[in-house]
Amino acid sequence: MRCRDAKFWLAAQRDGDLARPDALALQEHLKHCPACRAYEQRLGYLNTLLLTPTPRMHPSISTERIMLAVEQRKQISRQLEDIRTQQQTRMARMRVVGAPLAAMALFTLVSIPLLVLALAIVQPDLLEQTLPLLSNVVGVLIVLAEYFQVGLTLITQDSWLLLGVAFVLVVMMGMWLRLMRHPQEA
Numbered sequence: 229m230r231c232r233d234a235k236f237w238l239a240a241q242r243d244g245d246l247a248r249p250d251a252l253a254l255q256e257h258l259k260h261c262p263a264c265r266a267y268e269q270r271l272g273y274l275n276t277l278l279l280t281p282t283p284r285m286h287p288s289i290s291t292e293r294i295m296l297a298v299e300q301r302k303q304i305s306r307q308l309e310d311i312r313t314q315q316q317t318r319m320a321r322m323r324v325v326g327a328p329l330a331a332m333a334l335f336t337l338v339s340i341p342l343l344v345l346a347l348a349i350v351q352p353d354l355l356e357q358t359l360p361l362l363s364n365v366v367g368v369l370i371v372l373a374e375y376f377q378v379g380l381t382l383i384t385q386d387s388w389l390l391l392g393v394a395f396v397l398v399v400m401m402g403m404w405l406r407l408m409r410h411p412q413e414a
């Protein structure tokens with residue numbers, strides 16, 4: 229075997245594609261050829277250099293500390309998840325309780341002007357007597373409605389529809405009050 233072939237086969241052996249008879253022949257050659265043995269050593273050294281992973285940039289950070297940090301992060305994210313779940317259930321409960329309450333309050337508020345309107349059509353005399361009292365009641369109701377609106381903003385921040393309804397209601401009541409006061413002045 230020639231040294232050139234031996235070097236070629238050494239490379240092949242490193243890559244793992246050398247047939248067994250060839251490997252035996254190569255071993256035989258290496259036994260008798262110091263030059264090729266030196267070459268083999270150099271090749272091996274080069275191999276370890278190439279295959280050894282690059283040294284860590286932060287040797288002071290131990291695996292335990294990394295594991296600890298990961299564990300802490302997991303714990304924090306778990307806690308955040310818990311808080312989020314709690315918030316969601318609280319919001320759901322608020323919606324379940326708040327929606328019917330808001331609907332009832334809105335219905336009551338809307339029904340009062342309608343009731344007064346019906347009264348004005350059926351019994352105008354009675355309305356004339358109770359009008360001053362009703363005006364006061366309506367004034368209180370408007371203040372209450374404003375408070376209600378603020379409450380709605382706090383409870384259902386995402387429910388713009390409900391907020392819009394409350395706003396329209398307040399405007400309607402204001403207009404109604406103006407219309408009702410007019411005959412009193414005349």
Ligand SMILES: [Zn+2]
Pocket residue numbers: 230231232234257261263264
């Ligand atoms: Zn040789």
